[in-house]
Amino acid sequence: MDRLDRNRIKTFDPFNPAHVSEFRKLMDKEDTPEMHEKFGMFLASSEIESYAEEAIGHLEIAVDAGLADAAGQLGYMYFNGIGVEKDTEKGMDLYLDGAYRGSYESMFLLGNEYMRGTNVKADYGKAFDYLSESAEGGNDRAMNTLGVMYLCGYHVGKDVKMAKRLFLKSKARGNMNAAMNLILIDENGPDFDYKAMVESEGGTADYNWEGDE
Numbered sequence: 001m002d003r004l005d006r007n008r009i010k011t012f013d014p015f016n017p018a019h020v021s022e023f024r025k026l027m028d029k030e031d032t033p034e035m036h037e038k039f040g041m042f043l044a045s046s047e048i049e050s051y052a053e054e055a056i057g058h059l060e061i062a063v064d065a066g067l068a069d070a071a072g073q074l075g076y077m078y079f080n081g082i083g084v085e086k087d088t089e090k091g092m093d094l095y096l097d098g099a100y101r102g103s104y105e106s107m108f109l110l111g112n113e114y115m116r117g118t119n120v121k122a123d124y125g126k127a128f129d130y131l132s133e134s135a136e137g138g139n140d141r142a143m144n145t146l147g148v149m150y151l152c153g154y155h156v157g158k159d160v161k162m163a164k165r166l167f168l169k170s171k172a173r174g175n176m177n178a179a180m181n182l183i184l185i186d187e188n189g190p191d192f193d194y195k196a197m198v199e200s201e202g203g204t205a206d207y208n209w210e211g212d213e
Contacts, residue, residue: 009038014046027058033065041073044082052083063094071098072106079109079119088119099130104137112145115154124155135166140173147181152195160190 009026012019020043027039040058043051056077062070075094078087095113098106111130114123128149134142147166150159164185170178188194 009042012042014042014048014051020051033062033067036065037062037067037070040070044073044077047082049083052077054083056083063097066101068098068101068103069105071095071101072103072109075106076109079113092120104134104139104142107131107134107137108139108142108145111142115145115149124149128155135169138173140170140175140178143167143170143173144175144178144181147178148198151181151185152198154195158195160185 009023012023014020023039023042027035036058040055040062043055043058046052056074059070059074059077063074071094075091075098077083077091078094079091080086092110092113095106095110099110107130111127111134113120114127114130116122128146131142131146131149135146143166147163147170148154150156150166151163152158164182167178167182167185171182184194
């Protein structure tokens, strides 16, 4: 694929059928695991059922070729039953595979699962470790969720200054949830009991700091 095609792909919208058709033609022309990963993740981003089902096959090809980000995306789809029957055990295996291969997104997804404790037993120590490594790799969602751990004192001592530092770094990468968390701190101050607020809204399993449905 030439540079022009790579640049065009960046502008494609998964909700635009013409863009989906054009991307599919480009993938058919360059049938490589990397292209299957790109196209699979592109389709999956729409969460349209028919596209999600198609995405599974492309992501499986990429995962079989050892591509780490595809493993994380496929794991997310198995965890949430998107385009495939829900299977949290397989989802966890894929997250671990992606993290082992160096995917910072997979590390974030693992940390988020251990933080929430809905699909796996909550383990704030593991959550902290995975989120820290992901944040160091530049993942803005990991920075934001790690900031929440410092803000509330999960696994670490409460440290509002560190939380703000992480939220600012996440916000600089475009994370609007981090921006909202900064506003929360400005409105309530450093002495506010943020952990009690999270617990009052259902705890780490239900509190919606990442804006996910």
